[in-house]
Amino acid sequence: xxxxxxxxxxxxxxxSLSEIIVVTATMIQFEGMLGRLAMQYxxxxxxxxxxxxxxEYSDLVDQLIQSGAxxxxxxxxxxxxxxxxxxxxxxxxxxSS
Numbered sequence: 001x002x003x004x005x006x007x008x009x010x011x012x013x014x015x016s017l018s019e020i021i022v023v024t025a026t027m028i029q030f031e032g033m034l035g036r037l038a039m040q041y042x043x044x045x046x047x048x049x050x051x052x053x054x055x056e057y058s059d060l061v062d063q064l065i066q067s068g069a070x071x072x073x074x075x076x077x078x079x080x081x082x083x084x085x086x087x088x089x090x091x092x093x094x095x096s097s
Contacts, residue, residue: 026067027067027069027070030064031064031074031078034061034074035074037057037060038074038077038078038079038080041053041054041080050084054086057080058086058088061089062086065092070092
């Protein structure tokens with residue numbers, strides 16, 4: 001006779017929980033990286049460096065979107081100026097390009 005709370009059932013539940021924890025930790029790291037990139041962008045006066053940072057930011061936004069787990073738009077201080085924010089960001093958060 002099997003019981004609904006057999007160890008393998010509990011293991012499935014904890015695996016789900018551990019997967020959620022990993023995804024959450026990854027999202028927090030990615031969101032923190034957006035903030036660091038935005039800060040680097042603001043500190044740089046070199047247009048070539050700013051373009052490189054904007055591309056890194058765009059690549060990270062793409063990864064966050066593809067994850068399907070991005071829950072919150074970054075606060076204004078973690079964003080680039082609107083002229084350099086990736087179009088994918090606007091499509092994802094605001095439904096426009």
